[in-house]
Amino acid sequence: MWSKLFGINAKRQRLFELLHSGALYDLYSDPFPNPKSLIKDVSFVVLDFETTGLDIKNDHVISVGLVEIQNLGIKLTTAWHNIIKTEKNLPESSTVIHKITDDMLLQGVGLRVALDKILTSLKGHILIAHHAQVELGFLNRLCQDIYKCNFLIPTIDTQLLAKRQLLRNQIMLQENSLRLFHLRDRYNLPAYKAHNALSDAISTAELFLVLVAELYPDLDCTLKDLGLKY
Amino acid sequence: MDIELQEIRDFVAQHVLFDELPSALLDRLVNHLTIRYLRRGQVFPPVEIADRQLYLLRSGAVELRDSDGNLIEKLAEDDSFIEQCLHNNKVDISGHVCEDCLVYHIPCSIIQKMRAESVDFDKQFSNSVEQRIKNAVSQGQQRGDTQSAMHYLARDLTDRDPVIVPSNETVVNTARLMTEENVSSVLVVENNKLVGMITDRDLRRRYIAKGLDKDTPVSKIMTTNLITIEDNTMLSEALIFLTRHQIHHLPVMKNARPIGNLSVSDVIRHLSTNSAFIASDIEKANSIEALVHISNRLPELHLQLVLANTSSRQVGQIFSMLTDSLTSRLLELAEQELGTPPVPYVWLAGGSQGRNEQTSHSDQDNALFIDDAMQPGDDEYFSALSQFVSDGLNACGYVYCPGDAMATNPQWRQTVSVWRDYFNNWIEKPEQKALMLASIFFDLRPVYGDVSLFESVHAEMLSNARRNGIFIAYMVANALTHRPPLGFFRNFVLIHDQEHDKTLDVKHRGIVPIVDVGRVYALSEGLNAINTSERIEAACACGAMSQEMSENLIDALEYIGNLRNQHQVELIRYGQKADNYLDPRKLSGLERGHLKDAFSIIKSMQDVLEQRYQAGRMV
Structure with a gap:
């Protein structure tokens, strides 16, 4: 009863009723996966944004990378990467990090096309991101700008999952120990040289598989076990 | 394809199986990969994957065993498991993950389609162990047709240290030194730097003919602005220098220090060393x-x-x-x-x-x-x-x-x-x-x-x-004392369970086992031949050994022998003593692959001998 009124699917239903068509409407048209599902039976979308900064209101998404996990395998057929076209010039500091120049941005897809692609991919899936509040924040703002509607998706944050695993093993956390690069190193995953949205999405996906295997060696865990409560 | 997948693509492309794959097919291969994490202790290949797959290990390690539980192979980074894509019936290999693995896998059905599209890839894939060795041997011989003695490096010919004098040495003392050392040229150095050269001709033309004082320092008459070459210059290039500049000596430099003085006569002498x-x-x-x-x-x-x-x-x-x-x-x-x-x-x-x-x-x-x-x-x-x-x-x-x-x-x-x-x-x-x-x-x-x-x-x-059957059985037992390794695991030679070697003793683990087989056949069939290849050919001619086996063994011997020769001349080239110990780290993926094939040929021959003579009982 409680979850029927206040759970994520009830919220989804209310948002769905505000919309009439479009990718967000499609996303909300089906119920989110049941939290009692075994994770091997659920499909995930691992998402990473490169942005001009962390200020959700004033910064911009400049590129998107995503890849799906099905049956606990990362499917490269689903790998997608795109640079998002923007009218605003890039601040110099972010160019250095992401090596994306203004010229490249002009060749990218428009914001609307990119958002719709992400929303379409997410349908029937669970979102995974590392430090997910960045991706969730920007997605929410984009949905508000374009669809005048809030964004909602059940999400697993690999940073929180890693924190849980490390604390369970009584490992002292330091300032940087929850960053993607350090976590990969800790779990002996090979280092990727490139730094872009897709390679970071794949990195995050690999980290997710490691964390699941570390927390549940028999892989018999449900979405609820991983912290999805709704 | 997404340039962002480049790192995964590069990783796949450097694998022996895929290094000659056309670019478009490589892209398709990468696009169809699935990445999976396998935990220590898990069964390999993973049971949760229903259809047949080709596996590539990105990190971690896997042990493979036959149905009797004997270790067949140990896979690590860069190794592949292709058995499921090779046979139609169920593969009798099982394994388990011994170090957490990140694996890439692709359905055999896609590999199958790609093989249909690329003849080269199909060949690379379908070649039997025997065919691969045969190709490797014949490729080596083809290279010989296009390569000439001119592929030598300048350092290969500098077999003595150059004779050196300081720039303030007198001409007379220098001439004396040249006579003592029996050389026609000396190098002149100042503050550890090469500044000039004196040749017999310089002594004649710039000293004796000019009637200079006997205390004249060499710096007065030496040739300066020398043309020098690096020690890794090709001999053919060095020869061009010598003729183009009409000079007779070329100092050979390494790290800015002269290590030799190459002369025209060195080159001529070299060309006649046959x-x-x-x-x-x-x-x-x-x-x-x-x-x-x-x-x-x-x-x-x-x-x-x-x-x-x-x-x-x-x-x-x-x-x-x-x-x-x-x-x-x-x-x-x-x-x-x-x-x-x-x-x-x-x-x-x-x-x-x-x-x-x-x-x-x-x-x-x-x-x-x-x-x-x-x-x-x-x-x-x-x-x-x-x-x-x-x-x-x-x-x-x-x-x-x-x-x-x-x-x-x-x-x-x-x-x-x-x-x-x-x-x-x-x-x-x-x-x-x-x-x-x-x-x-x-x-x-x-x-x-x-x-x-x-x-x-x-x-x-x-x-x-x-x-004398008993004698032959003893000789067989003897021949079985030198077993080839299973293969390689990371930087080690995988001998068998729990046993690794840091170096491959290519003589005792590769050559001796084949030599021993040849001897067993010579003695058991009364063959006159002494040379191992001739013994094996004779064993085939008299029907004691199958045509296939004899060709395979000769190819394996040739491949291993070649690799040993290359190893030994590499040592000779750098002034070291030749030996039989190969460092697995220095073997290319292809060489490792071919060696493994050669080992498996030897092993199957030893199995034949073991069964025929039941030699196991003797040892």
């Missing part, structure tokens, strides 16, 4: 010193032959022929010194020389058969003769046999009758330990003297050996 010249020089040599001098050229000949991609079988024949010449010349010199032998004798070479399988790095194994007419006291002569030859060989670089299987050992310097008894004894009353030693003597080949002394003993030995 086996025919060396053989004729040996025949003309009149002293041990002269022979030692000639044999100093053998490592360079080895380098030359290998760079020209001479087959290892041929390299073995050339070196054994030269050792035969050296031995014969030493025996002639010994007879000159000691006088006519009291009774006829024959000098025999055993081991690799006997089998015509020597390289520039070999020790000596030999024996002396003496006519039965030998009188007490005659042995003094033969003892001195043996000592002379054995010492001579040692001085020429063929070190004394560590097992003392030499004619200097009275046991192996005997009359024909005694030798006949030795062989009868080994055959009639075989003992494991005695036979281990005696194997050298089943490869004896006459080199000098009265060949008939050997022939009757050899024929009798062959006819006795093949009739």
Whole structure:
């Protein structure tokens, strides 16, 4: 009863009723996966944004990378990467990090096309991101700008999952120990040289598989076990 | 395809199976990969994957075992597991993850489609172990047609340090030094830097002809602004320098220091270093010193032959022929010194020389058969003769046999009758330990003297050996003591369960097992041949060994022999002593793959022998 009124699917239903068509409407048209599902039976979308900064209101998404996990395998057929076209010039500091120049941005897809692609991919899936509040924040703002509607998706944050695993093993956390690069190193995953949205999405996906295997060696865990409560 | 997948693409592209895949197919392959994390202890291939897959390990390690639980292989980073895509029936291999793995996998159905589209890829994939070795051997030989002796580097020819004087040295002292050192040029240095060169011609034209004072320093008459070359310059390029600039000397530099002074005559001498010249020089040599001098050229000949991609079988024949010449010349010199032998004798070479399988790095194994007419006291002569030859060989670089299987050992310097008894004894009353030693003597080949002394003993030995099943079974058991490794695991040679080697002893783990097989067949079938490849060919001709097996074994021997030759000349090139130890880290993925194929051929031959003679019971 409680979850029927206040759970994520009830919220989804209310948002769905505000919309009439479009990718967000499609996303909300089906119920989110049941939290009692075994994770091997659920499909995930691992998402990473490169942005001009962390200020959700004033910064911009400049590129998107995503890849799906099905049956606990990362499917490269689903790998997608795109640079998002923007009218605003890039601040110099972010160019250095992401090596994306203004010229490249002009060749990218428009914001609307990119958002719709992400929303379409997410349908029937669970979102995974590392430090997910960045991706969730920007997605929410984009949905508000374009669809005048809030964004909602059940999400697993690999940073929180890693924190849980490390604390369970009584490992002292330091300032940087929850960053993607350090976590990969800790779990002996090979280092990727490139730094872009897709390679970071794949990195995050690999980290997710490691964390699941570390927390549940028999892989018999449900979405609820991983912290999805709704 | 997304440029962002480049790192994964690069990883896949460097794998042996995919390195020649057309770019479009490689993209498709990468796009169809699934990445999976396998935890320690998990079954491999993972049970949760229903359809057949090809696996590539990105990190971690996997152990594979056969149905009896024997370790077959250990996979690590960069290794692949393709068995599911090769056979139609269920694969009888099971394994488990021994270190957490990140694996890439792709359905066999997609591999199948790609094979249909690319003939090259299909070949690479479907080739049997045997075919792959055959291709590897023939590719090596094809390279030989296009490669010439000009692929030498300048450093290969700088076999002596350059003669150097400081710039304030007097011309007179310098001329004296040049005479002492027997060189036609010296290099001049100042503050450790090469500043000039003095040649005979400079002395004549700029000093004597000008009538300069005898205290004149070399800096006054030296040639400056020298043209130099780096030590890794190709010889062909060096030759162009010499002719284009009309100069006779080229200082060879390494890290800004001169390491040699290449002259036109060095190049000419090099081009004439071939086996025919060396053989004729040996025949003309009149002293041990002269022979030692000639044999100093053998490592360079080895380098030359290998760079020209001479087959290892041929390299073995050339070196054994030269050792035969050296031995014969030493025996002639010994007879000159000691006088006519009291009774006829024959000098025999055993081991690799006997089998015509020597390289520039070999020790000596030999024996002396003496006519039965030998009188007490005659042995003094033969003892001195043996000592002379054995010492001579040692001085020429063929070190004394560590097992003392030499004619200097009275046991192996005997009359024909005694030798006949030795062989009868080994055959009639075989003992494991005695036979281990005696194997050298089943490869004896006459080199000098009265060949008939050997022939009757050899024929009798062959006819006795093949009739004695127990003896043959012992020889088989002996042949099975040297097993090839399973393969490689990371930077180790994988021997078997729980056992790793840091280096691959390519002689005992690759060559000796095949040599032993050849000997078993020679003895069990009464074959006259001594050379391993010839023995195997003869075993095939008489129907004792299948055509397929004999070709495979010869290819495997050729491949391993080639790799050993390349390893040895690499050491020779850098002034090190040649040996038989390969460092797995220095092997390319392709070489590892081919070696593994060669090992599996040897193993299947050993399995055949083991079954046929049930030799397992003997050891």
